[in-house]
Amino acid sequence: MSTPTETRPTSADTEPPRDRTRLVRGSLPRWAPWATLAGAALLAAVPTVVATGFSLIFFALCLALCYVAGIFLWSRSVEGTRKAADRAFTAVVTSAFALALTPLVSVVITVVSKGVQRFDTEFFTHSMRGVVGAGGGAYHAIVGTLITSGLATLMSVPIGLCTAIYLVEYGRGRLARGITFFVDVMTGIPSIVAGLFAYALFTLVFGPGTVNGFSGAIALSVLMIPIVVRSSEEMIKIVPDDLREAAFALGTPKWKVILRVVLPTAVAGISTGVTLAVARVVGETAPLLIAAGTTASTNFNPFSGQMATLSVFSYYEYASPGVPPEPYLERAWTAALTLMAIVMVLNLLARSFSLLFAPKTRS
Amino acid sequence: MAKHIEVRDLNIYYGSFRAVRDVSMTIHPCAITALIGPSGCGKSTYLRALNRMHELVPAARVEGEVVMDDQDLYAPGMDPVEVRKHVGMVFQRPNPFPTMSVYDNVAAGLRLNHGRMRKSEMDGIVEESLRGANLWEEVKDRLDKPGSGLSGGQQQRLCIARAIAVKPDVLLMDEPCSALDPISTHAIEDLMAELKENYTIVIVTHNMQQAARVSNYTGFFNIGGTGEPGELVEIDETPKIFSTPAHTSTEEYISGRFG
Numbered sequence: 143m144s145t146p147t148e149t150r151p152t153s154a155d156t157e158p159p160r161d162r163t164r165l166v167r168g169s170l171p172r173w174a175p176w177a178t179l180a181g182a183a184l185l186a187a188v189p190t191v192v193a194t195g196f197s198l199i200f201f202a203l204c205l206a207l208c209y210v211a212g213i214f215l216w217s218r219s220v221e222g223t224r225k226a227a228d229r230a231f232t233a234v235v236t237s238a239f240a241l242a243l244t245p246l247v248s249v250v251i252t253v254v255s256k257g258v259q260r261f262d263t264e265f266f267t268h269s270m271r272g273v274v275g276a277g278g279g280a281y282h283a284i285v286g287t288l289i290t291s292g293l294a295t296l297m298s299v300p301i302g303l304c305t306a307i308y309l310v311e312y313g314r315g316r317l318a319r320g321i322t323f324f325v326d327v328m329t330g331i332p333s334i335v336a337g338l339f340a341y342a343l344f345t346l347v348f349g350p351g352t353v354n355g356f357s358g359a360i361a362l363s364v365l366m367i368p369i370v371v372r373s374s375e376e377m378i379k380i381v382p383d384d385l386r387e388a389a390f391a392l393g394t395p396k397w398k399v400i401l402r403v404v405l406p407t408a409v410a411g412i413s414t415g416v417t418l419a420v421a422r423v424v425g426e427t428a429p430l431l432i433a434a435g436t437t438a439s440t441n442f443n444p445f446s447g448q449m450a451t452l453s454v455f456s457y458y459e460y461a462s463p464g465v466p467p468e469p470y471l472e473r474a475w476t477a478a479l480t481l482m483a484i485v486m487v488l489n490l491l492a493r494s495f496s497l498l499f500a501p502k503t504r505s
Numbered sequence: 506m507a508k509h510i511e512v513r514d515l516n517i518y519y520g521s522f523r524a525v526r527d528v529s530m531t532i533h534p535c536a537i538t539a540l541i542g543p544s545g546c547g548k549s550t551y552l553r554a555l556n557r558m559h560e561l562v563p564a565a566r567v568e569g570e571v572v573m574d575d576q577d578l579y580a581p582g583m584d585p586v587e588v589r590k591h592v593g594m595v596f597q598r599p600n601p602f603p604t605m606s607v608y609d610n611v612a613a614g615l616r617l618n619h620g621r622m623r624k625s626e627m628d629g630i631v632e633e634s635l636r637g638a639n640l641w642e643e644v645k646d647r648l649d650k651p652g653s654g655l656s657g658g659q660q661q662r663l664c665i666a667r668a669i670a671v672k673p674d675v676l677l678m679d680e681p682c683s684a685l686d687p688i689s690t691h692a693i694e695d696l697m698a699e700l701k702e703n704y705t706i707v708i709v710t711h712n713m714q715q716a717a718r719v720s721n722y723t724g725f726f727n728i729g730g731t732g733e734p735g736e737l738v739e740i741d742e743t744p745k746i747f748s749t750p751a752h753t754s755t756e757e758y759i760s761g762r763f764g
Contacts (some may be wrong), residue, residue: 384600390556392588392614392671402617406604
């Protein structure tokens with residue numbers, strides 16, 4: 143079917159011949175994807191039922207394959223190769239998205255359905271002091287999580303932000319390259335190593351077996367600093383040099399340019415980065431297990447005595463339940479749900495920060 | 506206010522590369538000096554050397570003298586920050602601070618340099634600067650709106666207002682109209698004609714009609730070849746440069762025969 147004027151023989155072989163002076167191409171109706179999906183579902187159902195009874199995973203796989211093949215062939219016969227490829231790749235990307243979303247949705251459903259039983263007032267107002275079996279709550283763990291994460295943030299943000307400012311605005315040569323390298327290395331530290339570091343540090347300074355909330359905060363900040371440095375560095379880098387020059391040309395000293403022009407312009411991105419860094423470390427378990435320990439009662443003092451945290455609490459309740467195990471498992475799931483809620487709130491906060499502080503162009 | 510600048514044997518380097526060679530010129534007070542020449546001939550580099558802005562590029566350095574009313578800007582001990590307070594600059598692309606309102610943009614120079622100031626005093630300077638930049642009538646009702654919400658031409662005049670609010674002696678303009686439409690360009694040219702009553706103005710431009718229209722003196726920069734440093738071919742009164750230039754290369758450039 144090839145026409146002699148066609149320069150690309152592959153597409154000429156597969157496309158119907160057409161009048162080259164006409165710019166109009168055929169197009170599928172709007173409902174075509176849905177119709178194809180329905181057809182693919184019917185088609186996929188047959189081998190699924192025959193081969194496996196009914197396996198959802200197998201069905202989804204067949205469905206995706208049938209849909210991609212179906213929409214590609216149909217579109218090619220009507221719209222041509224380019225649009226057919228577009229539709230096929232749209233389908234592939236959408237499937238990949240659905241695949242990536244599956245574990246996330248599954249985790250959310252599992253945690254919410256199992257955690258909601260104990261999501262009650264007692265859980266948020268009582269510690270585990272003197273509780274055996276049912277009842278009790280995670281008040282002590284929530285307090286511990288807030289204290290350790292809060293202290294870690296207080297330590298990491300100034301250090302991380304100052305490092306980022308140094309790297310972008312001042313750093314030249316070996317020192318800057320060295321810092322960048324070690325920040326990269328720190329990003330890759332396994333969290334258990336950060337916990338061991340804090341434990342070893344406190345053992346060296348205050349004697350063996352010193353386990354408290356502050357030690358946990360140190361471990362978390364080891365994990366948090368590189369994240370803050372990286373995100374702040376990127377945000378400070380994208381502040382246009384035009385603005386720095388404009389400020390310098392007014393006779394402004396460099397430190398004021400950074401403080402009054404660069405940082406305000408980048409503050410939306412920096413605060414988003416910091417919030418996401420907090421969200422990242424708030425769910426850490428291993429370092430807190432080692433450095434902050436666990437306890438059944440509420441401890442407000444991060445410098446003395448062990449401190450329970452949500453993730454560690456959840457871990458212990460699940461790993462070593464009492465008899466009967468049900469109340470322990472329920473508490474573990476609710477602790478996980480609470481942690482997830484905290485992370486979600488932090489993410490929403492990050493979003494609103496970036497909206498709130500972003501430079502406004504519309505009046 | 507307006508100051509006289511004497512440049513002697515100025516050489517500008519980026520590392521080991523010499524970008525501008527042996528420039529000597531007199532910049533007259535209360536007049537507009539235009540610098541023209543092909544791209545890459547070092548006009549902007551030279552302009553930025555006049556308020557030590559080029560030092561922001563690592564490894565850039567300068568040899569020679571830039572004497573402003575008996576003070577060599579490159580003498581040891583001169584503070585580049587102080588120099589820039591006296592020699593203001595307007596850039597090619599309008600660059601108002603995006604986090605600040607119209608008012609705050611104009612007040613930025615004062616706030617960044619002088620710290621606290623009485624509100625009434627600040628209001629006076631902001632209005633005076635915006636009037637000076639022919640922008641007051643257009644923005645007086647939206648001083649608290651973001652500066653980046655203005656049109657391109659208004660933004661550029663806002664940047665000029667910001668530059669003159671700190672009351673410099675000299676105003677450097679690096680192709681201030683190249684990103685603007687003819688109407689905004691006209692507004693800025695009118696403004697320059699008013700500003701030269703009180704300021705020494707140096708403008709780099711690619712638009713020779715603009716140089717002929719607004720300037721009192723015109724300097725022509727040229728470049729020997731790729732990798733060669735740029736140099737000042739000649740500088741003279743604008744009518745002379747555009748009618749009977751001393752060098753053939755100047756005549757060729759302004760008549761459009763090369764470059």
